[in-house]
Amino acid sequence: MQSSVLQKEYDFVIIGSGLGGLACATILAMEGFSVVVLEKNHQIGGHLQVYSKHKSIFDTGVHYVGSLDDGENLSQFFKYFGILDKLKMKRMDDDQFDVIRFQDGSQYAYAQGFNRFRETLINHFPDEKVAIETYCDKIIEICEKFPLFNLRVSGENYQMDGDVMGLNAHDFIASLTENERLRNVLAGSNLLYAGVRDKTPFYVHALIMKSYLSGSYKFIDGGSQIAIQMSKVIRAHGGAIYKHKKVVAANYDGAGNVTEVVLENGETFRGKQFISNVHPSVTIDIFGADRFLNVYKNRVQSLENSISTFLVHITFHEKSFEYLNYNIYQHHIEDVWGGIDYDQETWPQTYFVCTPYISKTGQYADSMSIMTYMNSAETAQWSDTFNTAAEQGQRGAAYEQFKKDKEAKVLARIEEVFPGISAKIKAVHSATPLTFRDYIGNKDGSLYGVLKNSNSPARTQINTKTRIPNLHLTGQNISMHGILGVTVSAFVTCFSFVDKEKLIQKIKNA
Ligand SMILES: Cc1cc2nc3c(=O)[nH]c(=O)nc-3n(C[C@H](O)[C@H](O)[C@H](O)COP(=O)(O)OP(=O)(O)OC[C@H]3O[C@@H](n4cnc5c(N)ncnc54)[C@H](O)[C@@H]3O)c2cc1C
Numbered sequence: 001m002q003s004s005v006l007q008k009e010y011d012f013v014i015i016g017s018g019l020g021g022l023a024c025a026t027i028l029a030m031e032g033f034s035v036v037v038l039e040k041n042h043q044i045g046g047h048l049q050v051y052s053k054h055k056s057i058f059d060t061g062v063h064y065v066g067s068l069d070d071g072e073n074l075s076q077f078f079k080y081f082g083i084l085d086k087l088k089m090k091r092m093d094d095d096q097f098d099v100i101r102f103q104d105g106s107q108y109a110y111a112q113g114f115n116r117f118r119e120t121l122i123n124h125f126p127d128e129k130v131a132i133e134t135y136c137d138k139i140i141e142i143c144e145k146f147p148l149f150n151l152r153v154s155g156e157n158y159q160m161d162g163d164v165m166g167l168n169a170h171d172f173i174a175s176l177t178e179n180e181r182l183r184n185v186l187a188g189s190n191l192l193y194a195g196v197r198d199k200t201p202f203y204v205h206a207l208i209m210k211s212y213l214s215g216s217y218k219f220i221d222g223g224s225q226i227a228i229q230m231s232k233v234i235r236a237h238g239g240a241i242y243k244h245k246k247v248v249a250a251n252y253d254g255a256g257n258v259t260e261v262v263l264e265n266g267e268t269f270r271g272k273q274f275i276s277n278v279h280p281s282v283t284i285d286i287f288g289a290d291r292f293l294n295v296y297k298n299r300v301q302s303l304e305n306s307i308s309t310f311l312v313h314i315t316f317h318e319k320s321f322e323y324l325n326y327n328i329y330q331h332h333i334e335d336v337w338g339g340i341d342y343d344q345e346t347w348p349q350t351y352f353v354c355t356p357y358i359s360k361t362g363q364y365a366d367s368m369s370i371m372t373y374m375n376s377a378e379t380a381q382w383s384d385t386f387n388t389a390a391e392q393g394q395r396g397a398a399y400e401q402f403k404k405d406k407e408a409k410v411l412a413r414i415e416e417v418f419p420g421i422s423a424k425i426k427a428v429h430s431a432t433p434l435t436f437r438d439y440i441g442n443k444d445g446s447l448y449g450v451l452k453n454s455n456s457p458a459r460t461q462i463n464t465k466t467r468i469p470n471l472h473l474t475g476q477n478i479s480m481h482g483i484l485g486v487t488v489s490a491f492v493t494c495f496s497f498v499d500k501e502k503l504i505q506k507i508k509n510a
Pocket of ligand 1: 064448
């Protein structure tokens with residue numbers, strides 16, 4: 001491959017415009033570096049993308065976000081980016097932003113703020129006051145140990161010690177009480193991290209629960225506004241963002257530094273530093289497997305990813321279904337850790353239900369999203385197909401039928417939760433593991449990337465630095481997934497290039 005000597009050399013070339021890539025670009029552009037973001041899709045944002053179908057707007061990978069109350073960590077990060085006051089958000093119900101619902105129809109509200117959350121649960125389980133208080137105290141204790149989540153810096157290491165990382169979520173919750181229902185209520189939103197009974201660490205549960213308890217909001221008319229507002233800040237600081245730019249390879253100098261990335265169409269982008277927002281396993285493929293030590297390559301490429309999803313989107317007839325200012329985590333089985341190990345007869349046993357807030361329909365829901373688990377193996381027979389808006393393809397009639405059959409199963413289930421809902425539905429469509437694989441550019445459509453594992457916590461932590469001196473990583477596979485986790489990962493990535501004490505001070509002062 002030829003390198004183009006006359007081309008501009010950027011301080012930073014960022015591969016992928018997911019939240020992690022955009023957040024790095026924003027931080028670095030604001031710090032005065034020249035940045036370019038290269039995105040393979042026709043739309044920026046990765047999981048923040050929205051699309052319109054049947055005249056409704058649908059989110060692909062952000063339904064609600066926590067930590068947005070004044071002074072909370074994500075609110076401060078967004079203020080520092082200069083986007084907080086530009087985002088159109090709707091605060092979810094104070095007395096129930098999430099509802100954990102079981103097959104017998106009983107439901108349990110998660111209220112906003114630790115005090116209200118605690119009191120609401122104690123009202124449900126008056127004999128379990130000690131267990132509920134110990135649970136809340138432990139969440140606060142564990143979250144305190146993550147400096148950046150508390151807007152503090154620490155030494156080099158932003159990863160925690162084994163005692164914190166090795167505590168298993170299911171086991172810790174089970175140790176608090178013999179009351180099975182309370183155990184299941186406390187872990188009832190574990191779809192948020194695709195919880196696996198013998199693997200998910202408690203710190204993952206704790207960071208996510210604390211985040212949502214600290215101000216849960218929906219994005220009005222879709223979550224892509226985060227990406228749009230960030231892109232404006234990047235451009236205002238001289239940065240560039242290009243779509244339809246799929247990075248496929250890299251060229252190196254004699255010292256083993258990347259000099260430029262190569263796109264699918266042969267175009268090249270030169271840079272001093274490179275940041276990959278793409279799954280680390282795919283990053284290794286792009287930057288050349290022979291450039292990485294076998295031990296690293298084998299570890300990263302053999303890491304288990306979280307399960308994928310089957311996401312059903314419903315469009316309602318006008319004014320037929322009231323907007324819900326809360327989400328529902330529905331479990332058709334008693335054991336909330338069991339829904340992920342489904343079989344064909346009982347699927348779907350666990351799913352998340354949300355009605356996006358659309359300004360023009362207000363008190364009525366325009367649509368509903370239902371997210372349930374699906375193993376990528378279920379769509380393996382169509383894995384040699386590819387289809388995105390940027391690169392359209394057909395997967396065939398059998399695939400379409402597969403989707404219709406699965407949609408029908410989900411709709412039959414949702415009818416149990418909302419009797420009569422079927423008559424209110426104007427149209428239905430769905431996304432499978434292949435949809436996520438193709439749009440995000442990972443290998444299996446995994447929901448949240450690398451699965452954290454309390455049995456071998458260090459193995460599932462990936463450093464932002466790589467063996468290639470000027471190649472760095474960011475995004476949901478580093479640190480944590482979710483809007484908050486990925487934003488934190490971007491700061492960790494950028495700490496290699498900016499004075500972290502000063503940066504944290506800027507965030508606090510924002
Ligand atoms: C169904 C679903 C629901 C979710 N709901 C929520 C929620 O309600 N709240 C929440 O906080 N989080 C939620 N998440 C998680 C959250 O959306 C993600 O953790 C986060 O957005 C991931 O950001 P990222 O920076 O890792 O990048 P990604 O979003 O993974 O983006 C990576 C980008 O890299 C691009 N790319 C890949 N390969 C190449 C290449 N070769 N060249 C150029 N570009 C490339 C991709 O096109 C993509 O744009 C959800 C996730 C899913 C899947």
